Every structure is written in C-alpha cells, then in structure tokens.
Amino acid sequence: MYPKYPYYSYETKCENKPVTFPPQHQDRQPGLEYLMVPAPISDNPDYVGSGKLQGKVAIITGGDSGIGRAVAIGFAKEGADVVIAYLYEHEDANATVEMVSRYGRRCLPIAGDLRDEEFSNEIVRKTLESFGRIDILVLNQGVQFPQESILNISTQQLEDTFRTNIFPMFFMTKAALPYLQPGSSIISTASVTAYAGAPLLVDYSSTKGAIVSFTRSLSLQLVKQGIRVNAVAPGPIWTPLIVSSYSAEYVKTFGTETPMKRAGQPFELAPTYIYLASDDSSFVTGQVLHVNGGVMTET
Incomplete structure (x- = not known):
C-alpha cells in the first residue's frame, strides 16, 4: 500500500495518468528538501522493520535528504545506527536526525x-569514535548540470561533476x-542514465x-x-x-516519461x-538493481 501522496490520487494510480509537479527551481546544488513543494516522501508508514540490520552501523553520503534520507530511515527501522555526511544542508540534516x-x-x-579526501578520513574517524564500528557504506552523493551540448560543458563543470560523483567513491572506500569486516556491504547509487543515456547529462551519465x-x-x-x-x-x-539542477518548466513534467x-x-x-545491506542478499555481489518505474535497460 502506498502512503497517501498529496498530489497522487487513487484515480491517477488506477488509470496511469501522468503525475506532475508545481514549477520550481533552486539556484544551488545539491538543493534543499525543506523548500520543495510537495515535499518528497522519505518514510513509508506501512514499512515495519524486522531487525535485519540490528546493531549495525551505516555511513550514508548525501544522507541529509532525498534517497539518502529515505535509506537512513529504512536502516533505522531495521535496527541500524547511521552517520550522514552532507555538504551545507543543515536544516535538512537536522530533520533526518529527528526522523x-x-x-x-x-x-x-x-x-x-x-x-x-581528508573529509572521508574525518567521517570514518568520527564514526568509529561514536559507534566503534562500520558495517555498511552507502555512497550516494551526486550533482548534475544539464547542458544542451557537450560544447557547453566547461572544464570546471567536468571537474566538479567527476570530483563529486566519482572521487568520493574511492576516498570513502x-x-x-580497513574497518570493514566479513559480511559488510558497500552500496553505491548509480542511475538509469548509465544504461539509457541522457542527452542533457553527458558528464553526469558518464560518472x-x-x-x-x-x-x-x-x-x-x-x-x-x-x-x-x-x-x-x-x-x-x-x-x-x-x-536545483533543472529549470522550473522542466520540473513540471519530471518523471512522466x-x-x-x-x-x-x-x-x-x-x-x-x-536488501543489499542485509543478509537477505548474502549471495549477491557485483550487481546493479534497477528501480526506475519500468524503464527497460541492458544490464
């Protein structure tokens, strides 16, 4: 059962009608969740944990909002303590802590x-000081800067995109x-764009x-x-x-494709x-799981 969407009616679900958003834009990435209308839904009240991650400790980059926040809440329901690394979104981070x-x-x-790179060392050091262990590493940070043409992708943008989306994968890992034990799990956030491509996101898709x-x-x-x-x-x-990356006009129909x-x-x-963090996936490694609303991809 879905939590009740403020903009997603029973009729829409049954008839597969497009779901649109009010036009909006923020000028700085990675953006602030508390300013979004409607607010993203991070917590499914119908999901009840069963102790799958009891006593474990997870680090989640980009954990203040969006997917990272939802993962933090889900892990908490399953019994894990979490560390969330974020850039500047203090109000969003405080809300995640409360949730x-x-x-x-x-x-x-x-x-x-x-x-x-030193920030990754700091995160690990503070995690060990606070919790004494690390069991799960979720690498979820990211930025994207849409451009109509590759000719518009500056060297600075290219460096920012790769240094944000790729370098921390290595830094954090x-x-x-050295502190991960057998049974630990590393989970990265990839994207459908890695498989389907995205004409506005050549550098992002590449990462x-x-x-x-x-x-x-x-x-x-x-x-x-x-x-x-x-x-x-x-x-x-x-x-x-x-x-924070698309125009207000683009946001209006985001996801309807x-x-x-x-x-x-x-x-x-x-x-x-x-699933990937728990023993439910004990025979799963090197895999990418697709959660994309029905888009067919080559794996």
Missing part, C-alpha cells in the same frame, strides 16, 4: 566537502575499508557509468574478504537534486538498499 531518532536509533550528522564499473571491479577485489559490493540504479526520483508516468519517491528506493 531516525523516532525509531530509537542514533544518527550522527557530519558536514563537509566530499571532494576533499579507502578510508572505511554513473563509471560507478557501475567501480561496483563490478571492486566486488571482484573484495569478494575474498567477504565484503559485498553492489549498486542501485534509480530512475527519476523526486529529490532536491532535481529542483517513465512507463508508470510519474517520478518515484525516495521511500520507494529504501527497501532495495536494505
């Missing part, structure tokens, strides 16, 4: 710039790996393709250590990244991350 605490788990917010290769290669390297490495490839999801004729909500991603 996690509702389920009796602890949430440590850490602000900083993941493009700086290198910092956390997501790199994340797929990162996932496959790292899984082979770490399998003998008993550490599983997987990824999730979302389709269009209603998050702050959308309103999927077979389901709507964007996904963050809570609809959380169970996939829970």
Whole structure:
C-alpha cells in the first residue's frame, strides 16, 4: 500500500495518468528538501522493520535528504545506527536526525566537502569514535548540470561533476575499508542514465557509468574478504537534486516519461538498499538493481 501522496490520487494510480509537479527551481546544488513543494516522501508508514540490520552501523553520503534520507530511515527501522555526511544542508540534516531518532536509533550528522579526501578520513574517524564500528557504506552523493551540448560543458563543470560523483567513491572506500569486516556491504547509487543515456547529462551519465564499473571491479577485489559490493540504479526520483539542477518548466513534467508516468519517491528506493545491506542478499555481489518505474535497460 502506498502512503497517501498529496498530489497522487487513487484515480491517477488506477488509470496511469501522468503525475506532475508545481514549477520550481533552486539556484544551488545539491538543493534543499525543506523548500520543495510537495515535499518528497522519505518514510513509508506501512514499512515495519524486522531487525535485519540490528546493531549495525551505516555511513550514508548525501544522507541529509532525498534517497539518502529515505535509506537512513529504512536502516533505522531495521535496527541500524547511521552517520550522514552532507555538504551545507543543515536544516535538512537536522530533520533526518529527528526522523531516525523516532525509531530509537542514533544518527550522527557530519558536514563537509566530499571532494576533499581528508573529509572521508574525518567521517570514518568520527564514526568509529561514536559507534566503534562500520558495517555498511552507502555512497550516494551526486550533482548534475544539464547542458544542451557537450560544447557547453566547461572544464570546471567536468571537474566538479567527476570530483563529486566519482572521487568520493574511492576516498570513502579507502578510508572505511580497513574497518570493514566479513559480511559488510558497500552500496553505491548509480542511475538509469548509465544504461539509457541522457542527452542533457553527458558528464553526469558518464560518472554513473563509471560507478557501475567501480561496483563490478571492486566486488571482484573484495569478494575474498567477504565484503559485498553492489549498486542501485534509480530512475527519476523526486529529490532536491532535481529542483536545483533543472529549470522550473522542466520540473513540471519530471518523471512522466517513465512507463508508470510519474517520478518515484525516495521511500520507494529504501527497501532495495536494505536488501543489499542485509543478509537477505548474502549471495549477491557485483550487481546493479534497477528501480526506475519500468524503464527497460541492458544490464
């Protein structure tokens, strides 16, 4: 059963009518969730945890909002404490801390710039100081800067996109790996654009393709250590990244190109991350799971 969408009627679900959003735009990435209308849905009240992650500790980059927030809440429901790394979105991060605490788990917010390798070391150090262990690493940070032509992608944009989307995959993994034990899980956020392409997002799609290769290669390297490495490839999801990267006009019809004729909500991603983090997926590594509203992809 879906939580009740403020803009998503029973008639719309049954008749597969397009679901649209009010036009809106924010000028700074990765965006602020508390300013979005309607607010993304991070928590599914019908999801009841069963202790799948009891006593575990997870680090989630980009955990203040969007998919990261939904994953933090889902992990908390399953018994995990979480650390959320974020850039500047303090109000969103505080809201995530409060949401996690509702389920009796602890949430440590850490602000900083993941493009700086030392910040990854700081995150790991503070996680160990607070919780004494690391079991799950969710690499979820990202930016995107749509451009009509590759000729408009400046060297600065290219460096910003790759340094944000790809470099922290290496920085965070290198910092956390010495403390991961057999049974630990690394989960990255890829994208449908890695498979289907996106004409406005040539550099972003390229980084997501790199994340797929990162996932496959790292899984082979770490399998003998008993550490599983997987990824999730979302389709269009209603998050702050959308309103901070696209025009207000584009936002109006965001997600309607999927077979389901709507964007996904963050809570609809959380169970996939829970599955990959838990022993339910003990025979799964090097894989990318697609949650995209029905878009067919080559895997």
